Amino acid sequence: MKNPHWFAALAGVVRRDILLAARRKSDVLTTLFFFVIVVSLFPLGIGPEMDMLRQIAPGVLWVAALLATMLSLNRLFATDYADGTLEQMGLSAVPLGVLVVGKVFAHWLLSGLPLVLLAPVLGLQFDLAPRALVVLMAALAIGTPVLSLIGAIGAALTLGVRGGGVLVSLLVLPLYIPVLIFGAGAVEADISGLGPAAHLSLLAAILAATAFFGPWATTVALRIALE
């Protein structure tokens, strides 16, 4: 399809969401600090033995990333829904699905990418080897877009619904489980010497599938909410 204005609209949505986030930095930073604090709580709860920490590090970092992404989900559509922007997007000549892709991508840039960049620093606290840190970053880089894509479905389904914030966790967290398993599994496989390639390939396969189906399901869910 040669539709240059689709790309223009997509880029416009991404630019707009990033600009909005830049004007209200606290929203983005709160989620990041949440990630840092949750990860730092585990050694305090479990104890400072480095052997133990090295073992639990991949799981802890991934679970914290899951929770941090989930917290930022209500930012995805809620304000646009409240002020009517979303309705205008639904009426636009550009298909809503294209705009959804833009919004999800912007969400990943704002909440997923910072986690990828922060993770190695936190991984050092858990005494991970440099190679494991690289694998952790790679796994997060492939996995966090999936979290944004699946989370968008949950965020769209709970738009304007009572108790939406808590509800979205109930809907989305079970669906995050494969990402958690393969993401944390990649780092563990690398530490144990099996090599992370299989896990990373599976994560990439999940990303490909959700990148295809996710925006479509999100669009259907948004249409239902806008009815």
Place this chain on the structure above:
Amino acid sequence: MNGMDNRLINWFHFSSPQTFYPLAGKLMPWFAVLAALFGIAGLYLGFFVAPTDAQQGEGYRIIFVHVAASWMSMFLYLVMAFWAALCLGFNTRLSGMMASAVAPTGAMFAFLSLWTGALWGKPMWGTWWVWDARLTSELILLFLYLGYIALQSAIDDPRRADKAGAVLAIVGVINVPIIYFSVKWWNTLHQGASVSLTKSPSMAQTMLWGMLLMALCFWMYAIAVVLQRVRAIILERERHAGWVEHLKEVAK
């Protein structure tokens, strides 16, 4: 001469709540009776006819409930997703009502399966819970049911609740195999306490029959309960419709 036409009319005839309500009322007792008959036969076979297991003693008899409940919990999720797909595809009201009527029964069976599994596991393996692939994915299945029910009950407008639930059910049904295999791989990677659930000793013929009868019993029970629940949902949602007021159970 118009066979095709007739069949179409017959199918769609019962797709409106008004015509389905009396049909469900007529069918429900039959399925309830079938459930009772299969249940009596299955329990009799399971408790009195099936031989005591050489390794597991009498405790194994819980499988007559446990296995059938697990089967039903998975099967009902597919049934729910089927009605959800019809609800989204054809935008029919009754399909959404059916999907939301199936969910509590499915969740109940998932819970029953986990509970009886724990009761079975304690005497057999000495622990209530192992992080086995099947147990873990059954637990996640319960979470998926609970998420569906929570989403539906959080939305006040029933039409929106049905459709939003339908999207979630379909997303869930695509995810179920992915979750199952990921949990399975995770389990083989971690294999701590090695308890094999898959390698069951060859099963006596009577045990298999007992399990099948119990599965049929649960199936019939599920149909009966879902029909009754869908009748309640129809009455609740259509309470302002004229035909409801003419029902003899509603009219004073």
